[in-house]
Each structure stands twice: as C-alpha cells, then as structure tokens.
Amino acid sequence: MQKIGDSTNTADAAGEFTEGAPAAGVPATLVKAKWLNAIQRELCGLVLGAGISLNASDDGQVLKAVKALLSAALVGATTTAAGLLRIATQPEVDDGTNNNSAVTPATLKARLAAVLVGATTTAAGLLRIATQPEVDDGTNNNSAVTPATLKARLAAVLVGATTTAAGLLRIATQPEVDDGTNNNSAVTPATLKARLAAVLVGATEQVAGLIRIATTDIMSAGIDNSAAVTVARLRFGFYFLPAINGCIIFPVWLGGFVIQWGTNGHTVSGVQTVSLPTAFPRGVFGAFGGTVAAVTPQGTAYGATYTQISTYSAAGYNVFWIALGY
Structure with a gap:
C-alpha cells in the first residue's frame, strides 16, 4: 500500500496530503498517476480476491468483496476448529447441552453457585478436609477424611487386644492352638474343631473321655459298656407308696419286682376282697398274711389277683397281708 508521499515530494513530512501555503512558498500536494494506479490496483485486488469479476457499472463491488471475505473467514467455532x-x-449455561456458544465469567459464577453446594448425607456436594482433631473426635459430619488423617486415627485405636482391653488379634496357628500357651491370638472354628477332635475322645475303662447317656432300653438290656446311667435313669421305674396300704415297685432294669402290703378289716366273718394299692403290671407270685392281734390267728390271706387281695377272718379282726408280683 502506497502513501502519497511515495510518489511526490509535495506531501508533508508524514507522507500525507497538504493544501500547501502559497504565501510561504509551500506547494499543495500533487496527485500523481503512480499513486492513483496503486490505489486502483489495491481496490481491484480486493474485489478479485473475493472471487468477484470487475464490473465498471457496479460501484458497490468493494463492499461486496469485504462482506464476502469476512463471511468466508469468520466461521463458527467447533471442537476442532477456531471460529466465532x-x-x-x-x-443455556444452566442446561449444559449447547456446544456452540461461550460461557462468560458472570454466567459461570451463577452456575457454580447453584451446583457447588455443601455435601450432605443425602446429596453430593463440596466438602472441606477435616482436621486431625476432628477425625479423632468423630462427631463432625461435614468434612472429608484423608488417607493421612485416617492412618493416624487407625494407628491410635487399632491396638493389640489384651485380657483387659479390646483390640486386634491375629489368627492362631494350629500348633499354637494345640499347645495352649499363646494368649495373644484368636482360635478359629477350624482350629478349634481340630483341637477338640484330638482331645475329646470316647471314654474307656482306661482312658477318660466323652461318654453318651444310656437310654432306658440300653440300661434295661444291661450289656452296653459305653454309655453312662444318669441319676434319673437309675430311679426310672422305681415307685414307693409309704402308706398303711402301700407298695414298692422296683425299676424294670431290676426285674420290675413289686411288693404290696396292707390291712383288711373284717366286720363280718368270711372272705373279704379289696383293691390292691396298685395293679401288678405283668404277674402275681402270691400273697400271705395273718390276724393283727395277740391271740391265736383268726385270719389269713386268701389269694390275690392282678388288682385285688382277698383275706379270710372271723368278725372283728384285721388281717395284715403282703402280696408279691412283677
């Protein structure tokens, strides 16, 4: 681009036009063909550079060329190319889906103020880092624990367990469980099971150990030597009725022997039958008896069934009787 001063020495010191000063002998600036041609070439180049053919009858071609060149150069920006x-x-900033416009500091500030709120137990948000005293205290629910503060807290609370204080325990090895002297490790179900299997063996006549409780059938059979009889089983089936008319029933494992006794008072002479204190379960061996008086015997036991005893006596005497059965 030429200035007028490039084609004539009548321009001012800045190379620009001047009206001149005739009184002072300063000529006005002469417009030379060289400068006019340079301006013409610049303007024609602008029109042609925009892809527009020169048209002598169109005085708006320079403006059209400028608009065309701006339209071609000033395109919208994309993620891969710079632009307008x-x-x-x-x-649009709040919605967050428009990818063809620019966020300003003001709209960014408003958006951040809406989304960067404090975190709660029900909503995500901003958290500050908790101090070590806050982590140790354990009551602050509005700050974040860092690996460093967590490590310090765990080091303070996760100490080894003792007989007087809760704490951490490692798992004992099987030899330690078998030895039984280590007091600083934990027994697991598996190592306990293995240890119990080694020590809780069945009892014999020579070795102490576990023994099951005998059932009534085992006790009655009397041949099992690997089960224990309890106090309740020893008394099983034993019955004692301590009365004037009473009985003793021995356990079934002693044969179920039954002894019954009583006194039968005779108001008239002859045989008198009364019920036994209890029925004989399986059979009757017999009965015997006599008059309860310091006189010649007047009565006797006449006989017994499963459920009754009969006595014979003169009137006015009591006959004491005993019946045996099983």
Missing part, C-alpha cells in the same frame, strides 16, 4: 462464538444465555 456467541455468548450463551444463562438458561
């Missing part, structure tokens, strides 16, 4: 961007509205 309009300023996004606040709703």
Whole structure:
C-alpha cells in the first residue's frame, strides 16, 4: 500500500496530503498517476480476491468483496476448529447441552453457585478436609477424611487386644492352638474343631473321655459298656407308696419286682376282697398274711389277683397281708 508521499515530494513530512501555503512558498500536494494506479490496483485486488469479476457499472463491488471475505473467514467455532462464538444465555449455561456458544465469567459464577453446594448425607456436594482433631473426635459430619488423617486415627485405636482391653488379634496357628500357651491370638472354628477332635475322645475303662447317656432300653438290656446311667435313669421305674396300704415297685432294669402290703378289716366273718394299692403290671407270685392281734390267728390271706387281695377272718379282726408280683 502506497502513501502519497511515495510518489511526490509535495506531501508533508508524514507522507500525507497538504493544501500547501502559497504565501510561504509551500506547494499543495500533487496527485500523481503512480499513486492513483496503486490505489486502483489495491481496490481491484480486493474485489478479485473475493472471487468477484470487475464490473465498471457496479460501484458497490468493494463492499461486496469485504462482506464476502469476512463471511468466508469468520466461521463458527467447533471442537476442532477456531471460529466465532456467541455468548450463551444463562438458561443455556444452566442446561449444559449447547456446544456452540461461550460461557462468560458472570454466567459461570451463577452456575457454580447453584451446583457447588455443601455435601450432605443425602446429596453430593463440596466438602472441606477435616482436621486431625476432628477425625479423632468423630462427631463432625461435614468434612472429608484423608488417607493421612485416617492412618493416624487407625494407628491410635487399632491396638493389640489384651485380657483387659479390646483390640486386634491375629489368627492362631494350629500348633499354637494345640499347645495352649499363646494368649495373644484368636482360635478359629477350624482350629478349634481340630483341637477338640484330638482331645475329646470316647471314654474307656482306661482312658477318660466323652461318654453318651444310656437310654432306658440300653440300661434295661444291661450289656452296653459305653454309655453312662444318669441319676434319673437309675430311679426310672422305681415307685414307693409309704402308706398303711402301700407298695414298692422296683425299676424294670431290676426285674420290675413289686411288693404290696396292707390291712383288711373284717366286720363280718368270711372272705373279704379289696383293691390292691396298685395293679401288678405283668404277674402275681402270691400273697400271705395273718390276724393283727395277740391271740391265736383268726385270719389269713386268701389269694390275690392282678388288682385285688382277698383275706379270710372271723368278725372283728384285721388281717395284715403282703402280696408279691412283677
């Protein structure tokens, strides 16, 4: 681009036009063909550079060329190419889906103020880092624990367990469980099971150990030597009725022997039958008896069934009887 001063020495010191000063002998600036041709070439080059053919009857070609060149150069920006961007509205910033507009500091500030709120137990948000005293205290629910503060806290609380204080325990090895002297490790179900299997063996006549409780059938059979009889089983089936008319019933494992006794008072002479204190379960051996008086015997036991005893006596005497059965 030429200035007028490039083609004539009548320009001022800045190379620009001047009206001149005739009184002072300063000529006005002469317009030379060289400068006019340079300006013409610049303008024609602008029109042709925009892809527009020169038209002598169109005085608006320079403006059209400028618009065409700007339209070609000033394209919208994309994620891969620089270009023009309009300023996004606040709703567009809040929505977050428009990818063809620019966020300003003001719209960014408004958006951040809306989303960067404090975190709660029900909503995500911002958290500050908790101090070590806050981590140790354990009551602050509005700050974040870091690996360093967590490590310090765990080191303070996760100490080894003792007989007087809760703490951490390692798992004992099987030899330690078998030895039984280590007091600083934990027994697991598996190592306990293995240890119990080694020590809780069945009892014999020579070795102490586990023994099951005998059932009534085992006790009655009397041949099992690997089961224990309890106090309740020893008394099983034993019955004692301590009365004037009473009985003793021995356990079934002693044969179920039954002894019954009583006194039968005779108001008239002859045989008198009364019920036994209890029925004989399986059979009757017999009965015997006599008059209860310091006189010649007047009565006797006449006989017994499963459920009754009969005595014979003169009137006015009591006959004491004993019946045996099983």
